[in-house]
Amino acid sequence: MTAVAVNTYTHSVTYLADNILKSFKDIIRLSGLDPARFANDRDTNMRAIKTWLGSGHLEQVFLEVFNPRTGELIVRWDIDIVYGWSGDGSFWTDIEQLKYHIRKAGIAPSDASYDIVLKNKVGRPDVDGWGPGSSRSTAGFVRHSLGSTIEHHGLGASAAYWRKN
Numbered sequence: 001m002t003a004v005a006v007n008t009y010t011h012s013v014t015y016l017a018d019n020i021l022k023s024f025k026d027i028i029r030l031s032g033l034d035p036a037r038f039a040n041d042r043d044t045n046m047r048a049i050k051t052w053l054g055s056g057h058l059e060q061v062f063l064e065v066f067n068p069r070t071g072e073l074i075v076r077w078d079i080d081i082v083y084g085w086s087g088d089g090s091f092w093t094d095i096e097q098l099k100y101h102i103r104k105a106g107i108a109p110s111d112a113s114y115d116i117v118l119k120n121k122v123g124r125p126d127v128d129g130w131g132p133g134s135s136r137s138t139a140g141f142v143r144h145s146l147g148s149t150i151e152h153h154g155l156g157a158s159a160a161y162w163r164k165n
Helices: 002-030 036-040 042-055 095-105
Strands: 060-065 073-083 092-094 115-118 141-150 154-163
Touching: 002 036, 002 042, 002 060, 002 073, 002 095, 002 141, 002 154, 036 042, 036 092, 036 115, 042 060, 042 115, 060 092, 095 154
Parallel strands: none
Antiparallel strands: 060 073, 060 115, 073 154, 092 141, 141 154
């Protein structure tokens, strides 16, 4: 029975990690940003997200869209990780909800850039290509929650975005 539980959790980690990255790819593409760098970094991002989801250390994943000249935040997309989600055990990703809010947030300026930031609990294992970092300030921004976005057998994620007040 333990092997089945481990296999299900491993599958949930893979499903959630894959759909977090797919959601960010959609946000990048539908916001008018160039997805080339994101595509090039996909393996490194997937390795980090899967490792820290699997260990229970991953708390949030941010997609920060910013002005490359000033470093100032333009919009930020958050995915908050929920361990022990009490859903019905099904698996789903609410793509339409995400697309609606991408349209609502609007197209990014043509010269905008983006970064992926992972927020972890203390004691996380090391992952090659990742180290300590920080996120840009959200002062003067308002957070808009989208609610539950991804769920798979007790592991879930909810999304939100930040825009200028």
